[in-house]
Amino acid sequence: MNRGRWIRTGLILTVALISSAVQAWSQSPVRLTVEVIQASRNGNAVDPSLGKLRAQLKSLNYSSYQLLASHPLATTIGAKQVVALPGGKSLDLFPYGLSGETLELLVTITDGTRRLLDTTFRLSNGGTILVGGPAHGDGVLILAITGSF
């Protein structure tokens, strides 16, 4: 291979490596975890798999907590995630930015055509927010949304 080819090959590889690095840098991975919990006042059972959430749930006026589903989501900034909730409800998660050490997240909960919640907030790395209230069965749904990036 002569020098001219070396030059071209070197430049192409360099540009490709740098651009891929920049692209990977800009598309920061975001891990979201959605734990779907049913809370009710029937019974006193608290799902042991709730882990550290149990202490947080004690502040709510419910006696029974059951983990219905856990959705770990690997996504990126600007990618929308949709989580199907029990009872035909839907949870939309849209991480739309990273600001400093916080994740900017748009959360929408819909029940058919009814928009139960539409909110945007900043979440610290590894932080969790509880969103509760949508009716489900004899109780309500509580969503624990954790974001890490």
Added chain:
Amino acid sequence: MAGQISMNGDRCEFLAPLLSAYADDELWGADRDRVGRHLAECGACRATLASYRLMGEALRDAVSAAPARDFSAITWPPRRVLTPPRRVIYHPSRWRDPWPVLAGAAALIAFLVGVQLVRPVARPSNTVEIEQLDSAESVMVIPGDEERMTIIWVFDAKDQTESIGQGPASG
């Protein structure tokens, strides 16, 4: 020549110090004229001047005839002994060689990846800054802190348990 007086009144002993300069063509102006006029009349001083010139020529001949030290014949130590060679990492003349560029790019990427990997993980905080909140139902926000999680509670009209007046406790 001591004591000889020229026609213009200059004594030889007074002009003697100037003769050497005159001989070397280093005398100017009135002094040169005075010496010149004195020499025209004074044979002794002309003889002295001649001796100066002879002496000067002899010295010049001696200097030019003596072979100078032939520095060219001296073999200087190799340059690298005097100044240790610098390690050339990347000379501009090697720009055609792609490997240094590739190595630099690889090092940069490795650095970026390393920074990303070793970036300190921030301590999880449950503090949430709510920027916008909209709902068709009533909504309550219980702010969190380092220990307690922030709670957004939607009072769903379909929730029959809320009709008995029990919602989330804020304490």
